[in-house]
Amino acid sequence: AAALEAKVSGFSKKVWKIGADDPRKPAYGVKVGIALTLVSLFYYVRPLYDGVGGNAVWAIMTVVLVFEYTVGGSMYKGLNRLAGTMSGAALALGMHWIASKSGEKLEPFVASGSVILLAATATFSRFIPTVKARFDYGVTVFVMTYSFVAVSGYRVEDLAALVLDRIATIAIGVIICLGVCALICPVWAGQELNLLTARNMEKLAYAVEGCIEDYFAEPSVKRAEAAAKSEGYKSVLGSKASEDSQANLARWEPPHGRFGFGHPYDQYTKVAAAMRHCAYCVESLSSCAGASSRERAPRLLGDACTRVAARCARVLKEASTCVATMTTSRTLGFAVADFNTAVHQLQTDLGNLPFKLAEKTAETSLAEAMQLFTVALLLIEIAASIEGVVHAVGTLATLARF
Amino acid sequence: AAALEAKVSGFSKKVWKIGADDPRKPAYGVKVGIALTLVSLFYYVRPLYDGVGGNAVWAIMTVVLVFEYTVGGSMYKGLNRLAGTMSGAALALGMHWIASKSGEKLEPFVASGSVILLAATATFSRFIPTVKARFDYGVTVFVMTYSFVAVSGYRVEDLAALVLDRIATIAIGVIICLGVCALICPVWAGQELNLLTARNMEKLAYAVEGCIEDYFAEPSVKRAEAAAKSEGYKSVLGSKASEDSQANLARWEPPHGRFGFGHPYDQYTKVAAAMRHCAYCVESLSSCAGASSRERAPRLLGDACTRVAARCARVLKEASTCVATMTTSRTLGFAVADFNTAVHQLQTDLGNLPFKLAEKTAETSLAEAMQLFTVALLLIEIAASIEGVVHAVGTLATLARF
Numbered sequence: 001a002a003a004l005e006a007k008v009s010g011f012s013k014k015v016w017k018i019g020a021d022d023p024r025k026p027a028y029g030v031k032v033g034i035a036l037t038l039v040s041l042f043y044y045v046r047p048l049y050d051g052v053g054g055n056a057v058w059a060i061m062t063v064v065l066v067f068e069y070t071v072g073g074s075m076y077k078g079l080n081r082l083a084g085t086m087s088g089a090a091l092a093l094g095m096h097w098i099a100s101k102s103g104e105k106l107e108p109f110v111a112s113g114s115v116i117l118l119a120a121t122a123t124f125s126r127f128i129p130t131v132k133a134r135f136d137y138g139v140t141v142f143v144m145t146y147s148f149v150a151v152s153g154y155r156v157e158d159l160a161a162l163v164l165d166r167i168a169t170i171a172i173g174v175i176i177c178l179g180v181c182a183l184i185c186p187v188w189a190g191q192e193l194n195l196l197t198a199r200n201m202e203k204l205a206y207a208v209e210g211c212i213e214d215y216f217a218e219p220s221v222k223r224a225e226a227a228a229k230s231e232g233y234k235s236v237l238g239s240k241a242s243e244d245s246q247a248n249l250a251r252w253e254p255p256h257g258r259f260g261f262g263h264p265y266d267q268y269t270k271v272a273a274a275m276r277h278c279a280y281c282v283e284s285l286s287s288c289a290g291a292s293s294r295e296r297a298p299r300l301l302g303d304a305c306t307r308v309a310a311r312c313a314r315v316l317k318e319a320s321t322c323v324a325t326m327t328t329s330r331t332l333g334f335a336v337a338d339f340n341t342a343v344h345q346l347q348t349d350l351g352n353l354p355f356k357l358a359e360k361t362a363e364t365s366l367a368e369a370m371q372l373f374t375v376a377l378l379l380i381e382i383a384a385s386i387e388g389v390v391h392a393v394g395t396l397a398t399l400a401r402f
Numbered sequence: 403a404a405a406l407e408a409k410v411s412g413f414s415k416k417v418w419k420i421g422a423d424d425p426r427k428p429a430y431g432v433k434v435g436i437a438l439t440l441v442s443l444f445y446y447v448r449p450l451y452d453g454v455g456g457n458a459v460w461a462i463m464t465v466v467l468v469f470e471y472t473v474g475g476s477m478y479k480g481l482n483r484l485a486g487t488m489s490g491a492a493l494a495l496g497m498h499w500i501a502s503k504s505g506e507k508l509e510p511f512v513a514s515g516s517v518i519l520l521a522a523t524a525t526f527s528r529f530i531p532t533v534k535a536r537f538d539y540g541v542t543v544f545v546m547t548y549s550f551v552a553v554s555g556y557r558v559e560d561l562a563a564l565v566l567d568r569i570a571t572i573a574i575g576v577i578i579c580l581g582v583c584a585l586i587c588p589v590w591a592g593q594e595l596n597l598l599t600a601r602n603m604e605k606l607a608y609a610v611e612g613c614i615e616d617y618f619a620e621p622s623v624k625r626a627e628a629a630a631k632s633e634g635y636k637s638v639l640g641s642k643a644s645e646d647s648q649a650n651l652a653r654w655e656p657p658h659g660r661f662g663f664g665h666p667y668d669q670y671t672k673v674a675a676a677m678r679h680c681a682y683c684v685e686s687l688s689s690c691a692g693a694s695s696r697e698r699a700p701r702l703l704g705d706a707c708t709r710v711a712a713r714c715a716r717v718l719k720e721a722s723t724c725v726a727t728m729t730t731s732r733t734l735g736f737a738v739a740d741f742n743t744a745v746h747q748l749q750t751d752l753g754n755l756p757f758k759l760a761e762k763t764a765e766t767s768l769a770e771a772m773q774l775f776t777v778a779l780l781l782i783e784i785a786a787s788i789e790g791v792v793h794a795v796g797t798l799a800t801l802a803r804f
Binding site: 018019025026036061119121122143154240277283287374 | 776
C-alpha cells in the first residue's frame with residue numbers, strides 16, 4: 001500500500017509539475033471547456049435550439065476535433081474541416097443528382113462505386129508530401145463528408161437541407177473554436193517556434209563552452225556542472241519534429257504582433273538545420289573528448305581552445321538574443337569579429353603545436369597529443385558551422401525585417 | 403500553357419512514382435474504399451438499415467477516422483475509439499442521472515459544469531507523456547462522447563438507447579475497419595520498423611565506406627559515386643520520428659508471423675539511437691574530410707583506414723542482414739573479430755605515424771597531417787559506436803529470440 005501511495009504521489013507531482021512549468025497547458029484545458037459550454041448553449045437555449053436542432057452534435061464534435069493547443073493548429077484544422085466539408089458535400093450532391101437519374105435499381109451501385117473511387121483517390125493523395133503537410137485533415141474530412149452525404153442520399157428526402165444544416169453547424173463550431181482559441185490567452189505557433197529556436201541556440205552555446213571547459217579542466221575538479229551544461233545540445237538534436245510541425249502550423253496564423261503577413265517561418269527550419277549541423281559536431285567532440293581517462297589536464301592549446309569556445313558561445317548567445325527579441329544588434333557583429341580573430345589564433349597555435357610538442361615529449365603522450373589535435377580540429381569545424389548559423393540568422397533578420 | 407503542361411506532367415509523374423515505388427500505398431486507398439462500401443451496406447440493405455437506421459453515419463465516420471495505413475495504427479485508433487466512447491458514455495449517463503435529480507432549472511448548469519470540468523481535465527491529461535503516446539485519440543473521443551451525451555440528455559428522452567446505438571454502430575465500424583485492414587494485404591508497423599532499421603543500417607555501412615574511400619581517393623578520380631553512397635547516413639539522422647511512431651503503433655498489433663507477443667519493439671528504438679550516434683560521427687567525418695581541397699590523395703594510413711572502413715561496413719551489413727532476416731548468423735561474430743583486428747592495426751599505425759611523417763616531411767604538409775589524424779581518430783570513434791550498434795542488435799536478437 002505504501003508503494004502504491006508513493007507511486008500515486010510521484011505521479012501527481014509529475015502532473016503538477018507539467019502544469020506549473022507552463023500554466024498555458026492547464027489554461028488550454030479550461031479553454032476547451034469554455035468553447036464546449038458555448039457550443040452547448042445551442043442545446044440549452046430554446047431559440048437557438050429551434051434554429052439548429054439535433055444537428056448541434058456536429059458543432060460539439062467540431063469543437064473537440066478542431067481545438068488545438070496553438071492558434072495555428074486550430075486554424076489549420078478549422079479551415080481544413082470547413083473546406084473538406086464543403087467540397088465533399090458539393091461533390092456528393094452532384095453525384096447524387098447523376099445517380100438519381102440512373103434509376104432506383106442502379107442508384108446504390110453508382111453511389112458506392114463513386115465512394116470507392118473517391119475514397120481511394122483521396123486517401124492515396126495523402127501520401128503526396130504537399131498534401132500531407134497542408135491538407136491531411138481536410139482530405140479525411142472530405143472523404144467522411146462525401147461518403148456520408150452520398151450514402152444518406154438513398155434514404156433522406158431533402159438532401160440539400162441536410163447538407164446545409166451540417167455545413168452551418170460545423171461553421172458555428174469552427175467560429176466558436178477559433179474565437180476562444182485566438183482571444184483567450186492565445187498560444188501562437190509562430191511565437192513558440194521563435195522561442196524554441198532562441199532557446200536551443202542558447203543551449204548550444206552552453207554546450208560548446210561546457211564541452212571544452214570540461215576537457216581542459218583539472219580532472220580532480222570533475223565538474224559535474226560543466227558536464228550538465230554540455231548536455232544541452234541533445235535537445236537541439238531532438239527537436240526537428242516539433243520545429244517542422246510548428247513552422248507548418250504557423251503558416252496558417254493571421255498576422256499578430258511582430259509576426260507579420262508572410263513571416264519567413266521556413267527560414268526558422270533552416271536556422272534549426274544549421275544548428276543541428278553544429279550539434280552533430282558537438283556530439284562528436286564530446287564523445288572524443290570524453291573517451292579519455294586523463295590523469296591531468298592537457299596543458300597545451302588550453303588557452304586558445306577555451307578562448308574560441310567562449311567566443312563561439314558569445315556569438316551564439318548574441319544570435320539567440322537577436323532571435324528572441326526580434327532585433328538586430330551591433331554587438332553580434334563585434335562578437336563575430338572577435339570570434340574570427342580567436343579562430344585564426346587557434347589555427348596559428350595549432351600550426352606551432354608540433355614544435356611545442358617536440359620540446360615537451362616527456363610530458364605529453366602521443367595518444368594525448370592526437371586527441372588534442374582532434375579536439376582542436378573539431379572545435380574549428382564547430383566554429384565553421386556556427387558561421388553557418390549566424391548566416392542563417394542574418395537571412396532570417398533580413399526576411400523578417402527585424 | 404506549355405509551362406503549365408510541363409508542371410502538370412511533372413506533378414503526375416511524381417505522384418505515379420509514389421504509387422509505383424510502393425504499391426501498398428494505392429492499395430491502402432482501395433482498402434479504405436472497400437471498408438466504406440461494406441459499411442454503407444447498412445444503409446442500402448433494408449434489414450440491416452432497420453437494425454441500425456440513421457445511426458449508420460457513426461459507422462461511416464468511424465471507418466474514415468480509424469482506418470490507418472498500418473494495422474498497428476488502426477488498432478490503436480479503433481481500440482481508443484471504442485474505449486473512449488464507452489467510458490465517456492458511461493460517465494455521462496451517471497452524470498445525467500445525478501443532474502436529473504437536481505431539478506429542471508439546475509440541470510443545464512450541472513451538466514455544463516461537469517462538461518467544463520471533465521473537458522479541461524481530460525484535455526490537460528494529454529500533456530502527460532504516457533497518455534500522449536498511448537491514449538491521445540482515446541481522450542479526444544472521450545471528451546467528444548461525454549459532452550455529446552451530457553448535452554443531449556437535456557432534449558432526448560431515451561438517453562440509454564441513444565448511447566447503446568452509438569456504441570453499437572461505432573463497434574460495427576471498428577470491426578469492419580480492423581477486418582479489412584488486417585486481412586487484405588496488411589501493412590504491419592512492426593515489419594515496417596524492422597525493415598527501416600535494417601535498411602538504415604545498410605545505408606550507414608555504405609556511408610562509412612564511401613566517406614573513407616572518398617577521402618583517400620585520387621582527387622582526379624572525383625568519385626561522384628562514392629559521394630552519393632556516403633549521403634545515406636542522412637536518412638539515419640532523419641528517421642527518429644518515424645521510428646518512434648512505428649515502435650509505438652507496433653505495440654498495438656496482435657502477434658503475426660515472427661513478431662510474437664511482447665516483441666521487443668522498444669529495443670529497435672535503442673538500436674536506432676546507437677545508429678544515430680554513429681551517424682553523428684559520420685557527419686563530422688564527412689565535413690572534416692570534405693573541407694580540404696587536396697591536390698593529391700594522402701599516402702599514409704590509407705590502407706589501414708580503408709581496411710577499417712571496409713570491416714565496419716561488413717559488420718554493419720551482417721548486422722543488417724541479421725535484423726532483416728531475423729536470424730543470428732555466425733558470420734557476424736567472425737566479422738566483428740576481423741573488425742577488432744583492423745581497428746587495433748589502425749591504432750598501432752597511428753602510433754607510428756609521427757616517425758613516418760618525420761621521414762617524409764617534404765611530402766606532407768602539416769595541415770594535411772593534422773587532418774589525417776582527425777580522420778583516423780573519428781574513424782576509431784565510429785568503430786567504437788559500431789560496437790554499440792552490434793551490442794544493441796545482440797540484445798534485440800536475445801529479446802526477440804531470433
